[in-house]
Amino acid sequence: MKPMEYKTAAELIWPGALPTPLELEEQYPLRKPASGAIVTRFAPSPTGFLHLGGLFTAFIAGRLAAQTGGRFYLRIEDTDQKREVEGGTEAILEALRAFGVTFDEGTGEAGERGSYGPYKQSRRREIYTAYAKDLMERGLAYPCFCTEEKLAAMRAEQEAQGLTTGYYGKWAVHRDLPLAEVRERIEQGQPYTVRLRSPGDPARSVIVEDLVKGTLTLPENHQDIVLLKADGLPTYHLAHAVDDHLMRTTHVIRGDEWLSSLPVHLQLWEVLGFEAPVYAHLAPILKQQGASKRKLSKRKDPEAAVSYYAERGVPPEAVLEYLLQLANWTFEDWCREHPDAPLTDFALEPGRLNRSGALFDGAKLEDTAKEVVARMTAEEVYNAALAWGRRFHPAFAGWLEADPGYAQRILAIGRGGTKPRKDIAKWSELPAYIGFFYEEPEEPARTKRIQARMRLEQARDIVRGYLAAYDEGEAAEEWFGTIRGLAAELGYADSPKTYKKNPAGFNGHTGDVAMVLRLVLTGREQTPDLYEICSILGGSAVRRRLAGWLEVSR
Structure with a gap:
């Protein structure tokens, strides 16, 4: 297409009226935070259970916002409908609530609150389309009619030649289709995606200051990535850039598995005309396997799911305290100096967050849980154990409910004083631990x-x-x-x-x-x-x- 044909192509694909970028800027005005306050978000996809790494990210993002007097919101990124799990959003909300992660605005069980919604991406389709149309009108996006089979064959050929795989250069076969051919294919009903016309050059680099990783030098993106899929929904790349801009996110806190996509995202911010946020890429939680270490895996490791801890009755406070130990090496020293202070008194410093990945240690988590339970009163233990029992062990809950006073006398043994007992790490241990108070010991x-x-x-x-x-x-x-x-x-x-x-x-x-x-x-x-x-x-x-x-x- 010739430059003068870009708008014609955009009108051909999106003939109806769409909001303009200027109108959207007015609809989502700049926030007016106090000096030093930041805006962060947690943006999970409802494609399965909440991963411990997800809880880690949400907790850190929430703490960084709270300690500056900023805002923390929840956005559900549900545009990958093929992978979406039924009830996935509800499961995420329940898991976050169980671990005390709260939000100032965003999606919740009672609907949405906040002025920058909708906070579910599936409800923001028109917004993404508007920006895709604007990019096409400016010659920065185009329709691609490649089938999955065509793309697979292209990838195989690139691999055979030892080339970087992807849609770029001579491989971007639909980058410069004549307008007449674009019109013909659309009229024939051929499915298409919308791709970025990348202005990047792999010979150039981008330099970015990451709050956790420090100064990063990365190759510039030169791939014509997909912006809108064939179903009209956006890819993560476009959606997150548009949403983080319009929701006025100042700091993007996310896992470092996204580091390889950072050049793409920085380029998108630039071509969209947005000011990029500050990025902070958190190191993954690792697991020892033989002589090597690997990322904690959803498929291989049951402890990767936050539901694992809820089912076993590990106090949420213990999990969060352990995550702070993994995040910041100064936290344990701080705890020794401030034994009675709440976790919220500890100030996270992004520059001191773990850069290379912390090793998950189940024994250390259990020791942390014992310390947390030892600090609790008998009433606090009773209430927490009862809530766990009602959900996971009704018979045990029945013991506690039958005579709360009796149960709390049991749970008060060894509690308080200078050397409180430290023999309980999770509520699932209590039925066996106190069972003899309710049932005669077994013979023989x-x-x-x-x-x-x-x-x-x-x-x-x-x-x-x-x-x-x-x-x-x-x-x-x-x-x-x-x-x-x-x-x-x-x-x-x-x-x-x-x-x-x-x-x-x-x-x-x-x-x-x-x-x-x-x-x-x-x-x-x-x-x-x-x-x-x-x-x-x-x-x-x-x-x-x-x-x-x-x-x-x-």
């Missing part, structure tokens, strides 16, 4: 554990002795005194150290006596404080379990 497993430690008659002597001496009104020190007295009476040393000095002179030590009682009452070798357990179970339950075991162990 309980007796087998006891027999692995001593002769059955020795254990029976301990239980009989304790049953005779037990006084539910005893204070903690008196109760310990009763255990020590019973141990001495039955020939047990007062401490492991004393026993080790003369093992032949004793049947064991006081700890062995307490372990038998622990196993009889709970069926477990590791439990919270035994005195607290007896106090919460109550006198009748303690006596019933002791006497019951004497019966079943005959």
Whole structure:
């Protein structure tokens, strides 16, 4: 086509009235943020579950906006309809809500809020078309009638010749079709895409300052990329540039898998006449596999899905705290210096974010979760565990709901003080952990554990002795005194150290006596404080379990 024919071609393809770029600028006016405030967004595609990397990106983008007094919005990029999963948007919203990621504007369960919508790309089709038409009128876009088969054959030939694959140079076979041929093909109903007429040169470079990566020098884009697909919907490239401009995004926070597309995007901002935002490309979360590392994978790694943590009841606060550890190496030092401060007090510095990728460590996440749970009150644990149970373990939720006071007394054991217990990492551990408060220990497993430690008659002597001496009104020190007295009476040393000095002179030590009682009452070798357990179970339950075991162990 000749330059004077560009507008004719555009009218041929889009004969109806469309908003002009100037009208759109007026419809979406510049924001007026306070000095230093930034506008960020999270823009997921509803093509599957929310990836841990997606939560990571959303969390970082939200924090950067919040700490500057800016705006953070959610945009759903749903133009890839072939890959869209039914209920995908709802699943993303639910996952973000579960992990406490909130937005100032954008798509939500109750609809949309904000003045820069619609925030779903499928509802912004006319806007993208308007910009595509403007580019064509200016000779910066054109229709391409290549079929998938034609493009595949072209790619194969390029690969055979060792060339860069893509639509450029002599391979851009429809770049300069005569207007008459364009008209004929359209009248025949041939499907077409709309491509960018790239002004780029691979011999030139673009230099960009990335907030995380620093100064980047990249080859200029020379590919005639697709702007509008055959169905009329935009590609990610066009849609994100138009939306980030009109929604007045100042900082694009995204994964560094998009780095290779950065020259394309910078070129699009330029040809569209927009001022480019600041880009910050976050390093991926990695996983160790043998001697090498790879990106955490949706297909291979169950822990890649944020639903994995929700199902297991890992506290959202623990996941977010762990993500901050991965993001910024100074965070752990800050936590040690500010043990009681909320996460929101920690100021993220983009220049200190991890540049090369952080290694996911499930054990470290679990340790973080234990620290988080240890800081919670019994009431907070109760509420969080109940919410988890209602969704994933109704029987467990039934225990908690039956007597909230009783449940909170259980959950309060070892909580508070200078050395709170740190033995719970996720709510899915609680049914087994506190189950003995609600159900009698199972036989014969309980007796087998006891027999692995001593002769059955020795254990029976301990239980009989304790049953005779037990006084539910005893204070903690008196109760310990009763255990020590019973141990001495039955020939047990007062401490492991004393026993080790003369093992032949004793049947064991006081700890062995307490372990038998622990196993009889709970069926477990590791439990919270035994005195607290007896106090919460109550006198009748303690006596019933002791006497019951004497019966079943005959």
